[in-house]
Amino acid sequence: MHRSIRLTSAGALAAVLSLPTPTAQAGGEPVAPPPVFVPPIFAPAPVLPATPGGGGTTGGGASGSGAAAGGGAGTTQNGVTTVTAQTASPVATQQVVNNIANARSFCDRIPRSEYHIDCLSERLEEIAEAMPETGDYAEAQEALRQASTRLAAVAQRRRSVAQRPARVRTPPAAPAPVASTRPLIPVATEELPAAIAEAEAILEETETTLLRATATSDARRVAYQEIAEAVDSSKILLRST
Numbered sequence: 001m002h003r004s005i006r007l008t009s010a011g012a013l014a015a016v017l018s019l020p021t022p023t024a025q026a027g028g029e030p031v032a033p034p035p036v037f038v039p040p041i042f043a044p045a046p047v048l049p050a051t052p053g054g055g056g057t058t059g060g061g062a063s064g065s066g067a068a069a070g071g072g073a074g075t076t077q078n079g080v081t082t083v084t085a086q087t088a089s090p091v092a093t094q095q096v097v098n099n100i101a102n103a104r105s106f107c108d109r110i111p112r113s114e115y116h117i118d119c120l121s122e123r124l125e126e127i128a129e130a131m132p133e134t135g136d137y138a139e140a141q142e143a144l145r146q147a148s149t150r151l152a153a154v155a156q157r158r159r160s161v162a163q164r165p166a167r168v169r170t171p172p173a174a175p176a177p178v179a180s181t182r183p184l185i186p187v188a189t190e191e192l193p194a195a196i197a198e199a200e201a202i203l204e205e206t207e208t209t210l211l212r213a214t215a216t217s218d219a220r221r222v223a224y225q226e227i228a229e230a231v232d233s234s235k236i237l238l239r240s241t
Contacts (some may be wrong), residue, residue, distance in 0.1 A: 035117040061180045079106060079178035080126045087092065087134030088223040096223075099127045104237050106178055110168055114160060114186035116237055117199050119168065121151035122180050127165075136220050139213040140227050147206040147231070158191035196238045203238075208233050 021110035074082035079102050083094035107116050125148040130143035165183030170176075187195045192241030210228040 054142060076176070078126065078181070079103070079123075079131045079176065082130045083132065083137060085137065086132060088136040088217070088219040092137065093223040093226050096127070096131065096137070096227050097230040099130070100124075100227070100234060102178075103127060104234050106168075106170075108237050108240065110184075112163070112186065113240075114163060114192065115166060115168070115184045117151055117195055118155035118184040119180065120234060121148045121155065121236060122182060122184060122197075124151070125146035126181060136223065138214070140210060140224060141204050141211045143213070144231075146209075147202055150202045151199055152185075154195050154202070155187055156186045158195045160186045160188040160191075162188070171236055199238050200235050203231055203235050 069195070074084045076082075079101050081095050081166075083092050083095055103120060103126075106123060107119035110116060110119060124144050128141050128145035128148060131137050133141060163186040165185050167180050167183050169179035207228045210224045210231065212222040
């Protein structure tokens with residue numbers, strides 16, 4: 001059984017745990033306990049909108065790595081805007097940076113820090129899927145995909161046996177609803193310090209990979225430096241854990 005965590009319409013985050021059917025009897029009838037609510041915690045502002053002038057529209061539209069040549073940003077879905085440019089451009093680069101910032105903001109609103117590492121893994125996977133596999137951003141896409149895979153492995157290796165995987169989402173009525181695409185694996189509380197150290201090392205190695213892939217052109221160099229800085233800023237999420 002998975003737990004569902006949601007951001008309430010009031011900008012707060014609450015978790016609802018569905019309890020199993022009880023076996024206790026009272027007068028021959030099962031006694032159903034009430035659901036358990038975790039007190040809501042105030043959440044920061046919603047995720048960033050798509051970059052103006054990016055040639056994209058918000059809502060609908062599937063994201064994927066088969067992005068078309070030209071343009072900067074495509075459709076926005078589930079908090080991630082598809083990057084369609086085959087050559088590095090300020091608009092496309094800013095959208096990748098925004099996607100990473102949105103991921104950090106979304107994960108930071110989960111009050112239980114044990115879920116942060118796998119949340120960042122899930123979001124980076126979605127961001128990589130929304131980038132082209134060819135062209136100037138191909139190496140950045142692969143670097144983010146590898147980071148996602150390695151972060152997921154950390155969460156899996158140090159997972160909690162006391163807490164269950166949970167799906168996280170903003171309210172369906174929100175202007176730009178976002179939800180995790182899979183249940184997020186919590187790290188065991190006692191394993192958090194070691195897991196955070198491993199996750200920070202992964203992000204640092206991802207930065208190094210991005211900075212080493214900048215020699216093709218000035219535009220590509222600037223793009224990869226900005227994406228590397230966005231990855232570096234994600235360590236703030238881990239340090240607040």
